[in-house]
Amino acid sequence: MDEARSVLSVQATLGEGPVWVEREQALWFVDIKNHKVHRFDPASGDHRAYDAPGQVGWVLPADDGAFLAGLQQGVARFDPATGVFDVIATPEAALPTNRLNDAAVDGRGRVWFGSMDDGEGAATGRLYRFDRGTVVDSGLAPVSITNGPAISPDGRTLYHTDTLGRIIHRVPINDDGSLGTPSQFAVIDEADGWPDGAVCDAEGFVWTGLWGGWRARRYAPDGTIAAEVRLPAANVTKIAFGGADLRTAYATTARKGLDADALASQPLAGNVFAFETDTPGLAGNLVKLR
Template identity: 35%
Template structure:
């Protein structure tokens, strides 16, 4: 099988400690991403090239566009409404607020306009994390005992969800019912345990393939519906964290990266680690609905 390859280039030289959670706001034509450890929400307007960030008072891992406007911030101990035009932030509900060792991690909106979101230990404590679904304003725990939940994404027809516990190296596929709730047990779908890099964030394209960041390997791989690698994006930095399709035609792939855990020597070798990267693959992404809270 031939594997297509692409080279990612620097898009925004932001040098986040832990860049994560890239999310396209189609209504406002803005890309958002987070520096979880830096407590920042970054944004880019691809049409103008303008970019900046908001400084927050807590760790946030995703800014999800809301159907009624504004964003829902997925934070370390709370979910909050955020108005990008004014910068105002208002707590909406608690999120593992009674557990001081955890913070939020990977999250993505499903085909029903509901949000799957996860938690993990701040120091990646084993089995401290959980996976949740926020459906019409109600938060339900789907799974616990996870260490670093990642790679949350969904098939176009809403029949399957994918996720991984990064430390296992295995991407799992979970069958969903007609309302988007998991059925039975998730099944192993793609195994990276013995390969270079650890599975991190993921996004689906319009052709039914999954794009998966391989943390530590400097790559994002494209996996076909059988979990086989059919494409590969090479980055000049080693810790890509999550890809997302953005732009008016959803044909531009952006990739967040990190410099978390780097020594001074590693930083000297990868000075732009933590920045936002971009690649034009010619492949269209899958449009995601805005988040519905009611």
């Protein structure tokens, strides 16, 4: 794997949720704290930003040509042509201090997404499943900050991250969409930061961004560390595989929590980075809205 390079200067406060949209050959991601959705075309260099009506944790391409977005207010359909967000589900209307945080689409078009305490303290974050307009609680125990989730290539395993607990869990996905009993997949040492967003590659290895860890890390299916790529930014949030062969990893980063001295020492913090990988990622799935 080559060295990570900055490919888009956005200086995001909290860059997150990168996803490669194959129908556009473009990378979409969000800046949660600045209420922005971003689209980046690496081939042309075209970059566009859209205003969201609040904190937005993720956007995922849907089967009707629009996107599904995770807002603090709830799950919304986002149409880039109009810039309009239409909220269609509010799973945590009774928890106004929570927000949605990170998501993934499985091969059946279902979205697995988590929530978190926006103050990053209370254990009020849960994992949900969106299935054609219906949202159900996955039943996993609540944590302060959910991250991932990532879906294995065969669609039978979900990797669920408890960021503050520094644990990535492996959870079986049953045929009916229910989840089995979680088991420990990986524990991140305190010196290596906190596990953030996760994604699987075509070999079923799990990549995670490490907040405060200056790197993206690849785990083998048995939970051992297989590879690491260092970045010139401390807060690495998540990667997405893109490009025609899905061998380019795009990493979002964040400036959140960095003081003036830290920002001076890492001027590229908050940018989008890219590096090449030997193993490609997985082709993206479209959200089934109905």
